Amino acid sequence: MKYFRLIVANLMRAKRRTFLTVFSIAVALFLFCTLRTVITSFEASLRASQATRLVVRHAASLVFPLPLAYRERLAQVPGVTGITYGNWFGGYYQDPKNHFAQFAMDVPTMLDLFPETVLPPDQAQAFRSERTACIIGRALAKKYGWKIGDQIPIVGTIFPGEWRFNVRGIYEGKTRDVDENTLFFHWDFLNESLPEGRRSQVGIYWLRIGSPDLAAAVSHRVDAIFENSPQPTKTETEKAFQAGFISMIGNVQLLLTIIGSAIVFAIMLVTINTMMMAARERTTEIAVLKTLGFSDGLILRLVAGEALLVSLLGGILGCGLAALVFHQLDFTGGGFFPNFRVLPATVLTGLLLAAVMGILSGIGPAIAAARLRIASALRKVA
Amino acid sequence: MRIPLVYNLRNLAARKVSTVLTALGIGLVSWVFIFTLALAGGFQSALQSTGSRSNAIVIRNGSTAELTSIIARDAAAAIESQPEIARAPDGTPLATHELVVLWNLERKNGTEANVVVRGVTAKSLALRPKVRLVQGRMFRPGLEEVVVGKLANARIAHCSVGDRIKLAGRQWAIVGVFDAGGTSFDSEIWGDVELFMPVFDRPVYQSVTFRLDEPAHFGAIQKRLEADPRMSVQVKHEDEFYAAQSATLATLLRGLGLFVTLIMALGAVFGALNTMYAAVGSRTKEIGTLLALGFSRGAILTSFLIESVLLATLGGLLGCLLALPVNGMTTSTMNFASFSEIAFRFQVTPLMLLYGMLFAAVMGALGGFFPSRNAARRVIVEALRQV
Numbered sequence: 001m002k003y004f005r006l007i008v009a010n011l012m013r014a015k016r017r018t019f020l021t022v023f024s025i026a027v028a029l030f031l032f033c034t035l036r037t038v039i040t041s042f043e044a045s046l047r048a049s050q051a052t053r054l055v056v057r058h059a060a061s062l063v064f065p066l067p068l069a070y071r072e073r074l075a076q077v078p079g080v081t082g083i084t085y086g087n088w089f090g091g092y093y094q095d096p097k098n099h100f101a102q103f104a105m106d107v108p109t110m111l112d113l114f115p116e117t118v119l120p121p122d123q124a125q126a127f128r129s130e131r132t133a134c135i136i137g138r139a140l141a142k143k144y145g146w147k148i149g150d151q152i153p154i155v156g157t158i159f160p161g162e163w164r165f166n167v168r169g170i171y172e173g174k175t176r177d178v179d180e181n182t183l184f185f186h187w188d189f190l191n192e193s194l195p196e197g198r199r200s201q202v203g204i205y206w207l208r209i210g211s212p213d214l215a216a217a218v219s220h221r222v223d224a225i226f227e228n229s230p231q232p233t234k235t236e237t238e239k240a241f242q243a244g245f246i247s248m249i250g251n252v253q254l255l256l257t258i259i260g261s262a263i264v265f266a267i268m269l270v271t272i273n274t275m276m277m278a279a280r281e282r283t284t285e286i287a288v289l290k291t292l293g294f295s296d297g298l299i300l301r302l303v304a305g306e307a308l309l310v311s312l313l314g315g316i317l318g319c320g321l322a323a324l325v326f327h328q329l330d331f332t333g334g335g336f337f338p339n340f341r342v343l344p345a346t347v348l349t350g351l352l353l354a355a356v357m358g359i360l361s362g363i364g365p366a367i368a369a370a371r372l373r374i375a376s377a378l379r380k381v382a
Numbered sequence: 383m384r385i386p387l388v389y390n391l392r393n394l395a396a397r398k399v400s401t402v403l404t405a406l407g408i409g410l411v412s413w414v415f416i417f418t419l420a421l422a423g424g425f426q427s428a429l430q431s432t433g434s435r436s437n438a439i440v441i442r443n444g445s446t447a448e449l450t451s452i453i454a455r456d457a458a459a460a461i462e463s464q465p466e467i468a469r470a471p472d473g474t475p476l477a478t479h480e481l482v483v484l485w486n487l488e489r490k491n492g493t494e495a496n497v498v499v500r501g502v503t504a505k506s507l508a509l510r511p512k513v514r515l516v517q518g519r520m521f522r523p524g525l526e527e528v529v530v531g532k533l534a535n536a537r538i539a540h541c542s543v544g545d546r547i548k549l550a551g552r553q554w555a556i557v558g559v560f561d562a563g564g565t566s567f568d569s570e571i572w573g574d575v576e577l578f579m580p581v582f583d584r585p586v587y588q589s590v591t592f593r594l595d596e597p598a599h600f601g602a603i604q605k606r607l608e609a610d611p612r613m614s615v616q617v618k619h620e621d622e623f624y625a626a627q628s629a630t631l632a633t634l635l636r637g638l639g640l641f642v643t644l645i646m647a648l649g650a651v652f653g654a655l656n657t658m659y660a661a662v663g664s665r666t667k668e669i670g671t672l673l674a675l676g677f678s679r680g681a682i683l684t685s686f687l688i689e690s691v692l693l694a695t696l697g698g699l700l701g702c703l704l705a706l707p708v709n710g711m712t713t714s715t716m717n718f719a720s721f722s723e724i725a726f727r728f729q730v731t732p733l734m735l736l737y738g739m740l741f742a743a744v745m746g747a748l749g750g751f752f753p754s755r756n757a758a759r760r761v762i763v764e765a766l767r768q769v
Contacts, residue, residue: 016659017656017659017660020652020653020655020656020659021652021656023648023649023652024649024650024652024653024656025649027645027646027648027649027652028646028649030645031642031645031646031649034641034642035642038638059486060483060484060485060486060549060550061483061484061485061486061496062484062496062721063449063483063484064483090450092446096446097630099630155444156444157444157445157446157447157450158445158450160442160443160444160445160614161444230583232551234486244493244494247493247494247495248494248495248496248716248721248723249715249716251713251714251715252715254713255421255713258417259414259417259418259642262410262413262414262417263410263411263414263642263646263649265410266406266407266408266409266410266411266414266646266649266650267407267649267650267653269403269404269406269407269410270403270404270407270649270650270652270653270656270657271653272403273399273400273403273404273407273653273656273657274653274656274657274660276399276400276403277400277656277657277660277664280664281660281663281664
């Protein structure tokens with residue numbers, strides 16, 4: 001591309017304008033990446049879910065528990081190779097605003113069924129052997145500055161009172177999509193502390209199956225067993241369960257997409273305007289180039305290339321900044337977005353969008369420049 | 383002497399394409415600003431207006447939502463016998479005890495929602511004057527009949543009058559639709575609490591709500607009930623209870639909106655700067671002429687600034703026009719305090735439109751200042767000489 005230097009020289013001549021245009025595009029793409037990452041971080045739980053795990057819950061909703069007695073019957077269903085269970089605890093630390101997930105889990109089976117929560121063997125042993133022990137995710141530990149050996153008081157909203165748990169381990173996710181903002185403690189401890197009438201109730205059973213192909217058949221078998229009991233079940237893959245949860249958040253994705261589109265469109269209009277003004281100022285120059293023998297096609301490519309270059313520069317700056325900033329800041333949005341990081345796919349989409357913006361904003365002025373008639377253009381200025 | 387406003391207007395009209403593109407760009411930014419305000423405002427008002435200042439709600443101590451609360455039958459009876467509770471015309475206390483469960487139902491678009499199913503008493507309606515039937519009739523106590531809120535009616539499958547809906551293994555006839563005036567009750571399904579208790583296998587209520595005879599009596603009844611050894615409860619103003627539920631999400635929505643619009647404004651100011659610099663650049667000769675005619679530098683600065691603000695205000699106006707249809711649009715989200723579906727309407731208020739216009743004007747002023755100063759600093763001879 002021997003004309004690259006000509007394009008760069010053109011851009012450098014109006015430094016202020018180039019700078020302003022590049023930055024306004026960078027701002028738009030920074031916002032695009034941010035909004036897109038809000039959506040992808042909601043979906044992190046989908047990416048972290050295992051195809052060989054099923055979730056069993058009460059058919060009505062998570063609010064209704066299932067009897068502990070289901071454990072034996074579930075374990076015997078053909079195709080099931082492992083089972084664990086637990087309850088959503090729903091407490092908070094010091095202030096109701098400090099909400100993070102707490103689960104009461106059957107500890108021995110849990111560590112076996114959730115291999116993606118990685119815990120050093122000595123910490124796992126310590127967790128297993130103490131009734132009031134808990135383990136917390138790395139991100140959670142960092143947020144509140146908790147260390148192994150600390151005692152964490154949690155106020156229960158579903159199970160009243162203040163509960164104290166000793167931190168015996170800090171787990172890490174095997175992949176970056178695994179949530180590291182949860183506290184796990186012993187289901188047995190919760191169960192024994194409850195009044196007689198509320199004991200032996202389980203919120204969720206997780207089943208491990210031999211292969212993902214068995215999911216439909218096993219789910220069907222499980223639900224058929226309890227169909228006519230007072231506590232019917234709903235069994236689905238972990239992914240479907242998480243997807244259902246995300247769909248409850250509602251139209252957030254649509255709203256964010258609307259806002260993102262409006263932003264990109266607004267900046268595109270402004271960029272089109274800038275490119276048009278830039279081309280208009282250079283009418284004489286283009287006429288001179290044509291006089292020198294530059295072909296219409298070459299002029300078209302030069303003007304369009306300039307717009308494309310400006311947009312791509314803005315794109316790289318905006319997307320790069322988003323990726324860098326959120327990575328550095330460990331941004332979590334007050335715990336709402338535990339996995340807030342810009343995915344490579346988002347950056348790629350952003351760059352593509354920048355290219356499209358460049359082409360759309362450059363095409364009009366480029367065609368006008370290519371069609372310019374030398375004589376009238378040169379006459380205009382005098 | 384001032385440069386006449388007509389000069390600016392004609393200048394904008396002379397460069398139509400450029401004016402329209404810039405105004406539209408700024409307009410979209412203020413549209414995004416109004417849109418996010420309307421989103422957060424609509425959500426918050428749905429929950430805030432749900433509660434009334436003259437009502438008090440009693441839930442179990444430690445619970446943050448009705449769903450996780452438990453009020454035993456005898457405790458409910460004790461609460462309702464307090465002397466500070468207002469009386470209905472027949473002399474009975476204006477109080478209700480309710481059961482709340484979440485039920486997983488299908489939305490009309492095929493996805494699932496956790497819908498609040500509320501068991502109510504005859505007094506529930508009297509305590510919530512905003513709720514009124516708009517279609518069909520009220521359910522009859524003791525029968526398997528329910529009424530649905532108008533947003534549940536619009537968004538949840540099989541929720542029209544005449545339909546039947548399956549809850550807790552039984553078929554319930556939908557006999558009416560109620561309008562709760564934009565409150566969160568609009569997303570709920572209501573039936574007879576005494577029938578719901580055995581059917582849903584719930585031996586306890588979730589909350590007790592009552593009207594105070596005198597608002598000033600709240601403190602006294604709160605103190606007495608919270609100290610009562612027969613129960614472990616907390617008493618709250620109904621409006622504060624619901625407002626607290628919306629606080630987290632509304633703050634998040636507002637924060638997101640502010641973040642997006644502030645950064646977005648930066649981009650738009652860059653765009654406005656570009657446009658105005660170009661406008662100044664292409665009118666160098668004109669500026670020289672104005673200076674030669676004797677207009678002061680201050681007058682030229684003011685004039686260009688006015689032009690920029692005018693352009694941006696035009697955009698703001700456009701943004702407001704585009705924002706008007708957003709008003710009343712329905713959307714839904716999850717109430718994170720209770721994990722239940724809450725549908726609400728976007729609320730565009732005149733104040734928000736005003737904010738949008740102001741926002742645009744400020745962008746215009748910021749984007750116009752430096753180019754205007756640039757214009758005012760021109761030297762006559764050089765400006766006139768330039769081609």
